[in-house]
Amino acid sequence: MHSNYDLFVAVFLSIDCGIAEELNYTDKNTQIFYTSDAKFIETGTNKDISKDYMITERLPRQYQNLRFFPDGNRSCYTLTPVTKSNRYLLRASFMYGNYDGLNKTPQFDVYVGVNRWDVVLPSTAGERVRNEIITYATMDYVSVCLVNTGKGTPFISALELRILNNLSYEAANESQYLRLLYRNQFRPIDSGRPIRYPDDAYDRIWSLWEVNGWKPINTSFAVDLVSSDKIDYRLPLPVMNTAVVPSDPNGNLSFYFPTSNGDPKLQYHVYMHFAELQQLNRNQSREFNIIVNGNLFYGPFSPTFRSQSTIYSDSPLSGRYQHEFVISKTTSSTLPPIFNAEEIFVLEPLSATPTDSKDVEAMLDIKSAYQVKGKWMGDPCVPKYYSWDGLTCDYPLEDAPTILSMNLSSTGLNGEIAASIANLMSIRSL
Numbered sequence: 384m385h386s387n388y389d390l391f392v393a394v395f396l397s398i399d400c401g402i403a404e405e406l407n408y409t410d411k412n413t414q415i416f417y418t419s420d421a422k423f424i425e426t427g428t429n430k431d432i433s434k435d436y437m438i439t440e441r442l443p444r445q446y447q448n449l450r451f452f453p454d455g456n457r458s459c460y461t462l463t464p465v466t467k468s469n470r471y472l473l474r475a476s477f478m479y480g481n482y483d484g485l486n487k488t489p490q491f492d493v494y495v496g497v498n499r500w501d502v503v504l505p506s507t508a509g510e511r512v513r514n515e516i517i518t519y520a521t522m523d524y525v526s527v528c529l530v531n532t533g534k535g536t537p538f539i540s541a542l543e544l545r546i547l548n549n550l551s552y553e554a555a556n557e558s559q560y561l562r563l564l565y566r567n568q569f570r571p572i573d574s575g576r577p578i579r580y581p582d583d584a585y586d587r588i589w590s591l592w593e594v595n596g597w598k599p600i601n602t603s604f605a606v607d608l609v610s611s612d613k614i615d616y617r618l619p620l621p622v623m624n625t626a627v628v629p630s631d632p633n634g635n636l637s638f639y640f641p642t643s644n645g646d647p648k649l650q651y652h653v654y655m656h657f658a659e660l661q662q663l664n665r666n667q668s669r670e671f672n673i674i675v676n677g678n679l680f681y682g683p684f685s686p687t688f689r690s691q692s693t694i695y696s697d698s699p700l701s702g703r704y705q706h707e708f709v710i711s712k713t714t715s716s717t718l719p720p721i722f723n724a725e726e727i728f729v730l731e732p733l734s735a736t737p738t739d740s741k742d743v744e745a746m747l748d749i750k751s752a753y754q755v756k757g758k759w760m761g762d763p764c765v766p767k768y769y770s771w772d773g774l775t776c777d778y779p780l781e782d783a784p785t786i787l788s789m790n791l792s793s794t795g796l797n798g799e800i801a802a803s804i805a806n807l808m809s810i811r812s813l
Contacts, residue, residue, distance in 0.1 A: 395415060395416070395543070395544070395545055395580075395586065396462060396464075396542075396543065396544040396545075397415050397416060397417045397418065397541075397543050397544075398417065398418060398419070398420045398423060398460075398462075398541060398542040398543070399417040399418070399419065399420070399444065399445050399448070399540075399541055400420045400445075400448075400449055400450040400539045400540055400541055400542060401420070401429040401430060401431075401448035401449045401450040401540070402417075402419045402420075402429065402448055403419060403421075403429065404419050404421035404422070405419070406419050407419065408444070410443070410444060410445075412443070413579060413580050413581070413586075414580070414581055415580055415586070417444075417445065417541075420450060420460065420542065423460045423461055423462060423463075423542075424450070424458065424459065424460045424461070424760075425756045425757050425760065426452060426454060426455065426458045426757050426760070427450040427451060427452045427458055428450065428451055428452075428453065429448060429449075429450055430448065430449060430450075430451060430482045430483075431447060431448045431482065432446070432447060432448065432449065432478065432479075432480025432481065432482045433480055433481040433482060433484070433508070435481065436478075436480040436481065436508060436509050437480075445476060445540055445541040446476070446478040446480070446511055446540050446541075447480075448540075449477075449478070449479075449480070449482060449538045449539060449540045450538065450539055451482070451483070451536050451537065451538040452529055452531070452536060452537045452538070453536050455531070455758075456530060456531050456768075456769055457494075457528050457529070457530050457531075457760060457761055457769040458528065458529050458537065458760060459526050459527065459528040459529075459760035459761035460526065460527040460528075460542060461524050461525075461526055461760075462524060462525040462526070462527065462542065462544050463523070463524045463525075464523070465520050465522070465523055465524050465525050465544070466520065466523070466546065467520055467521065467522060467523050468519070468520065468521075468549075469519075469520050469546055469547070469549055470517060470518070470519055470520075470546075470547045470548075470549055470551070470552055470553075470555055471517070471518055471519075471520055471525065471544055471545060471546055471547060472515060472516075472517055472543075472544070472545040472547055472585060472586070472587065473495065473515065473516050473517075473518055473525065473527070473542075473543070473544055474513055474514065474515045474541075474542070474543040474544075474545075475493065475500075475502060475513075475514045475515075475527065475539060475541070475542055475543075476511070476512065476513045476514075476539075476540045476541040476542075476543075477502075477504055477505055477511075477512045477514075477538070477539060477540050478505060478509075478510065478511045478512070478540050479505050479507075479508050479510075479538065480508055480509070481508040482538070483536070486508060487535065488504065488505050488506060488507065488508065488510075488535070489504070489534060489535020489536050489537065489538065490504055490532070490534040490535055491504070491529060491530060491531055491532050491534065491535065491536075491537040492529075492530040492532050493514075493527065493528070493529055493530070494526075494527070494528040494530060494761070494766070495516065495518060495525065495526070495527055495560070496521075496522075496525070496526050496733075496737060496762065497735040497736070497737045497738075497761075497762045497765040497766060498560075498731075498733045498734065498735050500514070500516065500527075500562075500731075501562060501729075501731065502514040511540075513588070514562075514563075515562075515563040515588075516555075516560045516561060516562050516563065516731070517547065517552045517555040517560060517561040517563075517728070518555060518560040518561075519555050519556050519557055519560070521557055521737075522740070525544065526761050526762070527542060528760065528761045528769075530769065543586070545585050545586050547585055548585075548615055548616070548617065550615065551615065551616050552654075554652045554695075554699070554728070554730065557733070558732065558733055559730055559731060559732050559733055560731050560733065561652060561728035561729070561730060561731070562728060562729040562730075562731050563726070563727075563728055564640065564641065564651070564727045564728060564729050565590070565640065565725065565726070565727045566587060566588065566589055566590060566724075566725075566726045566727075567589065567590050567591075567592035567724060567725050567726075568589040568590070568591060568592065568621075568622040568625065568723070568724045569592055569593070569594070569597065569599060569625065569626060569627040569722065569723065569724065570591055570592075570593070570599055570625050571591070571593050571599065572591045572592075572593045574591065575591070577589055577590050577591060578619050578621050578622055582619040582620065582621050582622075583617075583618075583619040583622075584617050584619070585617065587619075587726075589619065589622050589724065594627070594638065596629065596630050596631070596634070597627040597628070597629065597630065597636060597722075598627060598628050598629065598630045599625060599626070599627050600625070600626055600627070600628055600660060600661075600721075601624055601625040601626070601660065602624050602660040602661070602689075603624075604624070604660075604689055605620055605624065605689070606618075606620060606623040606624050606658045606660075606689050606690065606691060607689055607690045607691065616654070616656065616691065616693050618656055618691050618693075618723075618724065622656075622723065622724050623656065623658050623691055623723050623724065624658075624660065625723070626657075626658070626660055626721045626722060626723040627721070627722050628718075628719045628720065628721050628722075629719045629720070631719075632718075632719050633712075633719070634719065635709050635710060635711045635712070635719075635720065636709070636710040636719075636720050636722050637707065637708065637709045637710070638707075638708050639705050639706060639707040639708065640705065640706055640727055641705065644704045644705070645704050645705060646704075647701070647702055647703055647704055648701070649701065649729055649730075650699035650700065650701040650729070650730040651696075651699055651700045651701070651706065651727060651728065651729060651730065652695065652696050652699055652700075652727075652728045652730055653695060653696050653700065653708075653725070653726070653727050653728075654693055654694075654695040654725065654726040654727075654728075655673070655693070655694045655695070655722070655724075655725050656691060656692070656693050656723050656724040656725065656726075657684075657686040657691075657692045657693075657694065657721065657722065657723055658686055658687070658688075658689060658690060658691050658692065658723055659685075659686040659687055659688040659689065659690075659721065660688075660689070660721070661688075661718075662688060663688070663718070666717070667717050667718055668685070668715065668716050668717050668718065669685055669686065669712075669716055669717075669718040669719075669720070669721060670682075670683045670684065670685045670712065670713045670715060670716040671683065671684060671685075671710050671711055671712045671713060671716065671719075671720035671721075672684070672710075672711050672713060673694065673708065673709075673710055673711075674708070674709040674710075674711055675700065675706060675707070675708055675709075676700075676703065676706055676707055677707075680696075680708075681694050682713070683713050686721060699730045710722055735765055735766065736765070736782075736783050736784065737762050737765055737783060737784075738762050738763050738764040738765055738776070738783060738784045738785065738786065739782075739783040739784065739785045739786075740783075742763065742785055742786045743762065743763060746759070746763050746771075746786070758771075758772065759771050759772075763776070763786060764776035764778070764784040764785075764786065765784055773789045773790040774786055774788075774789050775787045775788045775789065775790070
């Protein structure tokens, strides 16, 4: 009999970029199965990081090697299998590790599909960086492209794709994705490692956050995995059976983000997770309001005993350098507010429109049939600067770009493939 975790991990895609094609392994810390990236990309070279940074007893295996891309402007991973119209967590990890001996950390662009992903890259050789988004699959694959911008050779350490409950994180849709800013659980920083799979069925990574004036509380009772509302975020038990209350029983819980002056044009979505951890007596009550930037955001609210509840922003927060949250007890409440966990995302609009799907499918069919390797990666027409060699595309203002023609002599392909492409073009023009 399979557990729920077994079913979730079966649809995990965990790629260690830079290991040999025939290699795979189960990570000893997370019990997640990792495979080589060889079958997901056609270009690039494998390399171990410098021995100076190979601290194997502490360094996760995914960071001990990488794949780098010295040739061409754009190199793309095609992640499959993917269920169209589902939401996914996508994570890209990077560690430079002075693999090339230059001791100069590269800077480059990363795209998901045809839209730029605002990733953070390492600034030093020993820094490890994870970038994560929640995205909505519009195709039966997810494309991740690394683009050389003239500031060093692109590289990558790991790619991870996790299918999510499709009723959760609905702010991620066809027109926007959610870029993770913070995901915090509230417990002392020295109390252990961040929580992830197998505790979290979706392999979200929960950082430890400790705030002066907040007192941690916990329970030995399990918080129900089933949410008390209709949308199930399936929070991990070690996160939800720990919470914070104000050190002062009459105080509030306050926080703000971003922690430094941000861009007032950025928009944010906030998810706040609650569960009552105490069995209240008849003469006790816990009720509070959530105040954002001085205005009532939600409330009054009383969390349910040992059951998860998630409060989130229907509309994004914007127009300020910082946003202040205050969780404040109501006048009738006998107990202070409680807070279990939070997730804060930056909303990233998908401004670029991919090439017409029929054109893409036709070109990919030809690429597959004739085993064209090392070229024609990512979207054929978008972005314009990285369109496929020899293609002429039409970019209408309102509709998706389409392929008009191809200069066959500039592709370097043999006559048989070129003839098939010419046939495709003639059919497309009818």
